Amino acid sequence: MAYATRALGALGDPTRRIIFERLAKRPRAVGELARGLPISRPAVSQHLAVLKAAGLVTDRADGARRLYRVDLAAIDAIRAWLDQFWDRTLDAFKAEAESH
Amino acid sequence: MAYATRALGALGDPTRRIIFERLAKRPRAVGELARGLPISRPAVSQHLAVLKAAGLVTDRADGARRLYRVDLAAIDAIRAWLDQFWDRTLDAFKAEAESH
């Protein structure tokens, strides 16, 4: 749950959402990501550090490169968080309708 | 889809997530929200404006007060966004496994 909120904080940045999108298609190295973005490679590296701290991605050494991939557990955590709000909101609607 | 990304941007702030949580339980007025938070009422009003612009909440006049409630459509949009990434990531895993 606090897992999900940290993930949402990380996905609040548009650049990190783009990085997250591209990693969802397939795992990539840092430089490969940077070449497709209008920011420097260290900037990408910093974004990846945030995503990693939020549990959204994992990294793995591949020679001199470092491959990042998305972590499905984080997606599931956010989904569970959302569903909880969905239920609460529906209950609130129902309670309000019955009070009339 | 761009709907979902704007919603994620709005939910990136922890205070807005708290406000969103409380509105999910039941609709509330601005002052009522502010009394339960360590920030001023205008600050809450600004947060609500962001949430509203992101399509996460709707507002309705109630006399001198203004009631805010969460919009279920936004939650659904985010969920659809997440599911899309879930599928992509699964496909990437599968493709990688088959390449071995």
Next chain:
DNA sequence: GGGTTGCGTAAGCCATGCCTTACGGTAAGC
């Protein structure tokens, strides 16, 4: 081993964003 490629971290700059106080405007109560 020298050179190249790939990466993380540090330091610093600068814009963005969140918060405050102050103000004006509308709706309810007496």
Next chain:
DNA sequence: GCTTACCGTAAGGCATGGCTTACGCAACCC
């Protein structure tokens, strides 16, 4: 009508965060 309660917006201060350049280190190539 006057006062009170509730709210949105403006203006400004200040911290946070995202970006850059510079540096150091490890892994491949020839």
